Amino acid sequence: MARKNAFYAQSGGVTAVINASAAGVIEAARESKLIGKVYAGRNGIIGALTEDLIDTSKETKGTIAALKHTPGGAFGSCRYKLKSLESNRREYERLIDVFRAHNIGYFFYNGGGDSADTCLKVSQLSETLGYPIQAIHIPKTVDNDLPITDCSPGFGSVAKYTAVSIREAALDVVSMCATSTKVFVMEVMGRHAGWIAAAAGLAQEQEGDAPHIIVFPEIAFNQEKFLKKVQQAVKRYGYCVIAVSEGARYKDGSFLADAGTTDAFGHKQLGGVAPVLAQMIRSELGHKYHWAVPDYLQRSSRHLASATDLEQAYAVGRAAVAFAEQGKNAVMPAILRGKGKKYSWSIGEAPLADVANVEKKMPRHFITRDGFGITDAAREYLLPLIQGEAEMPFKNGLPVHARLKLVPVEKKLRGSFSL
Amino acid sequence: MARKNAFYAQSGGVTAVINASAAGVIEAARESKLIGKVYAGRNGIIGALTEDLIDTSKETKGTIAALKHTPGGAFGSCRYKLKSLESNRREYERLIDVFRAHNIGYFFYNGGGDSADTCLKVSQLSETLGYPIQAIHIPKTVDNDLPITDCSPGFGSVAKYTAVSIREAALDVVSMCATSTKVFVMEVMGRHAGWIAAAAGLAQEQEGDAPHIIVFPEIAFNQEKFLKKVQQAVKRYGYCVIAVSEGARYKDGSFLADAGTTDAFGHKQLGGVAPVLAQMIRSELGHKYHWAVPDYLQRSSRHLASATDLEQAYAVGRAAVAFAEQGKNAVMPAILRGKGKKYSWSIGEAPLADVANVEKKMPRHFITRDGFGITDAAREYLLPLIQGEAEMPFKNGLPVHARLKLVPVEKKLRGSFSL
Numbered sequence: 001m002a003r004k005n006a007f008y009a010q011s012g013g014v015t016a017v018i019n020a021s022a023a024g025v026i027e028a029a030r031e032s033k034l035i036g037k038v039y040a041g042r043n044g045i046i047g048a049l050t051e052d053l054i055d056t057s058k059e060t061k062g063t064i065a066a067l068k069h070t071p072g073g074a075f076g077s078c079r080y081k082l083k084s085l086e087s088n089r090r091e092y093e094r095l096i097d098v099f100r101a102h103n104i105g106y107f108f109y110n111g112g113g114d115s116a117d118t119c120l121k122v123s124q125l126s127e128t129l130g131y132p133i134q135a136i137h138i139p140k141t142v143d144n145d146l147p148i149t150d151c152s153p154g155f156g157s158v159a160k161y162t163a164v165s166i167r168e169a170a171l172d173v174v175s176m177c178a179t180s181t182k183v184f185v186m187e188v189m190g191r192h193a194g195w196i197a198a199a200a201g202l203a204q205e206q207e208g209d210a211p212h213i214i215v216f217p218e219i220a221f222n223q224e225k226f227l228k229k230v231q232q233a234v235k236r237y238g239y240c241v242i243a244v245s246e247g248a249r250y251k252d253g254s255f256l257a258d259a260g261t262t263d264a265f266g267h268k269q270l271g272g273v274a275p276v277l278a279q280m281i282r283s284e285l286g287h288k289y290h291w292a293v294p295d296y297l298q299r300s301s302r303h304l305a306s307a308t309d310l311e312q313a314y315a316v317g318r319a320a321v322a323f324a325e326q327g328k329n330a331v332m333p334a335i336l337r338g339k340g341k342k343y344s345w346s347i348g349e350a351p352l353a354d355v356a357n358v359e360k361k362m363p364r365h366f367i368t369r370d371g372f373g374i375t376d377a378a379r380e381y382l383l384p385l386i387q388g389e390a391e392m393p394f395k396n397g398l399p400v401h402a403r404l405k406l407v408p409v410e411k412k413l414r415g416s417f418s419l
Numbered sequence: 420m421a422r423k424n425a426f427y428a429q430s431g432g433v434t435a436v437i438n439a440s441a442a443g444v445i446e447a448a449r450e451s452k453l454i455g456k457v458y459a460g461r462n463g464i465i466g467a468l469t470e471d472l473i474d475t476s477k478e479t480k481g482t483i484a485a486l487k488h489t490p491g492g493a494f495g496s497c498r499y500k501l502k503s504l505e506s507n508r509r510e511y512e513r514l515i516d517v518f519r520a521h522n523i524g525y526f527f528y529n530g531g532g533d534s535a536d537t538c539l540k541v542s543q544l545s546e547t548l549g550y551p552i553q554a555i556h557i558p559k560t561v562d563n564d565l566p567i568t569d570c571s572p573g574f575g576s577v578a579k580y581t582a583v584s585i586r587e588a589a590l591d592v593v594s595m596c597a598t599s600t601k602v603f604v605m606e607v608m609g610r611h612a613g614w615i616a617a618a619a620g621l622a623q624e625q626e627g628d629a630p631h632i633i634v635f636p637e638i639a640f641n642q643e644k645f646l647k648k649v650q651q652a653v654k655r656y657g658y659c660v661i662a663v664s665e666g667a668r669y670k671d672g673s674f675l676a677d678a679g680t681t682d683a684f685g686h687k688q689l690g691g692v693a694p695v696l697a698q699m700i701r702s703e704l705g706h707k708y709h710w711a712v713p714d715y716l717q718r719s720s721r722h723l724a725s726a727t728d729l730e731q732a733y734a735v736g737r738a739a740v741a742f743a744e745q746g747k748n749a750v751m752p753a754i755l756r757g758k759g760k761k762y763s764w765s766i767g768e769a770p771l772a773d774v775a776n777v778e779k780k781m782p783r784h785f786i787t788r789d790g791f792g793i794t795d796a797a798r799e800y801l802l803p804l805i806q807g808e809a810e811m812p813f814k815n816g817l818p819v820h821a822r823l824k825l826v827p828v829e830k831k832l833r834g835s836f837s838l
Contacts, residue, residue: 013595014591014594043597043598070590071590071591072587072589072593072594073591073594076593076594076595077595078599160816164818165720167817167818168435168491168719168722169719170491171719172490172491172492172719173715174491174495175433175493175494175495176432176433176492178462179465180497180498184715202817275691290715291714292713292715293711294711294713295709296591296603296709296711297584297588297711297713300587300588301584304722304723383815387815388816394808397582397802397805397806397807398579398582398586398622398624399587401586401590
């Protein structure tokens with residue numbers, strides 16, 4: 001059977017371990033008897049549409065291995081969702097032109113829920129437009145909101161970063177609270193789901209430990225209850241540490257961050273729920289505050305990645321290739337949690353139709369009754385995901401990352417394609 | 420010779436390694452034939468004034484050793500500067516009462532420039548008020564602005580955190596810049612001196628690497644030049660990563676952060692120069708941005724501490740005890756850099772009178788001519804300080820920190836003291 005080439009692309013917000021999935025795909029494909037070369041899309045699916053492909057066979061074995069300790073998206077990612085076949089047929093025809101020109105028979109798409117939708121549409125090309133292709137989605141999102149899979153690769157590492165960072169910062173705050181900062185607010189990602197905010201709760205080991213309050217996007221923000229809780233913590237422990245999801249919102253659905261601030265010119269300022277909460281506490285309770293917004297630091301902190309997460313990210317990359325070799329289409333490798341008391345996991349198969357556009361929110365029973373903390377059930381779910389410190393090389397005091405050659409594949413099509 | 424007890428206190432903003440200095444003091448004092456017990460001030464000098472002392476002899480050897488991997492100030496710190504003897508004689512008399520009551524003959528004060536001033540005043544008590552005491556200052560400050568010492572313990576770790584974090588985040592930004600965020604602004608500490616901002620420059624290895632711009636407090640901010648530089652980077656590399664010191668200011672001395680934002684109620688919002696710069700770029704150039712303010716995370720990130728910094732922090736703690744044993748007073752152990760090509764350091768002795776209230780700024784030749792980067796001279800100075808990854812124990816995926824008993828010393832004085 002003649003070998004066909006594979007297309008691999010990264011999609012949506014990147015993570016500390018998405019490149020480990022890339023390494024999994026490329027290493028497994030190099031061992032495969034069915035797959036020829038792996039061409040990566042420069043900047044995700046846009047690379048396919050614009051015939052901007054990167055020949056991963058030009059990268060050394062060492063460089064591909066180094067992807068496992070390189071955060072970000074090594075081939076470039078993008079936020080671009082294919083429209084339906086009906087509303088933008090020319091995009092699909094273009095994809096087929098590019099795939100045919102480069103003998104591509106496998107489509108590996110590494111992303112979250114929106115990307116699963118794109119992958120599903122590509123998987124239907126055989127049926128809809130008669131071009132034979134196998135499309136496999138590789139799960140990735142710090143938001144942990146993909147369904148079916150027990151967790152999403154990328155989440156465990158941001159969870160670990162969040163728990164470690166808030167535990168460390170809390171030690172700083174408690175040292176100074178007698179005469180200085182009493183309230184510390186740390187903002188975390190997760191616009192729709194509070195998984196990352198929940199992970200902050202892992203820092204708490206004993207009664208009184210930080211974080212004292214978690215503000216979830218799933219629970220309508222009640223200012224009165226919130227301020228009461230802050231005051232309680234300050235009274236009881238001398239300080240109050242708060243983790244807040246960027247997606248925190250009022251009962252009417254409006255984001256706290258938007259209720260936010262305007263700059264000197266009267267422009268509305270985007271983002272930053274932490275300063276909004278801090279200011280609210282200062283205005284209403286008078287406490288001195290500090291706030292932190294780690295932003296991209298949290299999802300790129302490969303230096304603090306979870307070893308479990310890293311292994312899973314690599315494994316789903318390899319599994320995608322195995323699925324392709326087994327002739328599968330429109331599926332996603334999913335992490336399945338073992339039933340035993342001790343955490344274990346294996347790779348299962350999820351039909352893409354069940355994954356695309358479905359958002360897994362935090363179950364209500366993961367959040368304490370008062371809405372400001374996590375329950376033992378949440379802890380039991382979350383704790384295994386941050387286990388293990390993923391090693392990485394340092395040189396001269398700084399982390400060593402892969403430097404790819406990113407050699408472009410020669411274009412075969414005439415003309416350009418406008419997005 | 421009868422043993423005398425020692426007083427140890429932490430002062431000012433804490434660091435990832437200040438507790439390593441505490442461990443150095445306590446471990447060396449336990450071996451000393453001259454020193455009895457080490458009493459730590461709860462919340463710094465306030466603990467001395469209020470006779471709120473912690474008996475460190477009640478902590479196990481293991482707990483004291485664990486201080487080496489515990490960020491924050493284990494005994495509590497404070498921002499409290501003693502006034503002059505003339506203007507607040509009762510404070511000094513109170514200190515003597517407390518010292519006498521607890522047989523304290525050694526005063527170890529672990530802090531920055533302001534604290535050195537307090538320590539100097541205490542060192543003069545023998546002379547001014549006839550109470551025999553030896554006061555030794557132990558250097559500590561993330562700001563790296565203490566004079567005489569080649570660097571300040573605490574700085575190397577925040578420098579490492581900053582360089583690593585911006586290098587990692589830049590990999591995130593570059594992955595997405597084709598279709599999403601083009602400008603990333605990371606705010607770092609350092610209100611008066613740009614040492615931490617400079618450390619961000621270490622992330623740059625090759626031409627084109629992030630950070631593309633550093634905004635120093637030492638260089639008056641010129642909006643036009645700045646925006647031009649941003650535009651250049653976006654054009655040339657597709658993205659622009661900026662490190663900005665919280666102390667960035669205009670020519671007239673006003674802070675960019677203050678020129679800042681007001682909340683929904685029209686209150687001026689404190690802090691946050693990163694969002695101000697980001698907004699400026701959006702308004703003037705139209706680029707999509709993200710910004711990060713790690714705040715306390717940067718100075719408490721023991722998980723990413725510099726091994727060199729940790730060793731030095733521990734060494735100055737031990738050296739302070741050695742100085743005490745040698746009968747010294749009004750001095751500070753200083754880090755001296757060896758003359759050789761290969762980095763080496765030793766501990767020297769700095770007279771406190773030369774340390775107190777002197778602020779070491781970045782030399783101009785550490786900053787590039789255009790004011791937006793660091794020179795090779797800066798690199799040569801900074802790089803040795805972030806060498807080595809200071810190990811620390813993890814349990815269950817999270818860092819293990821010392822949990823002290825903090826047993827109070829029985830009070831011997833009647834009445835209380837109002838600050």
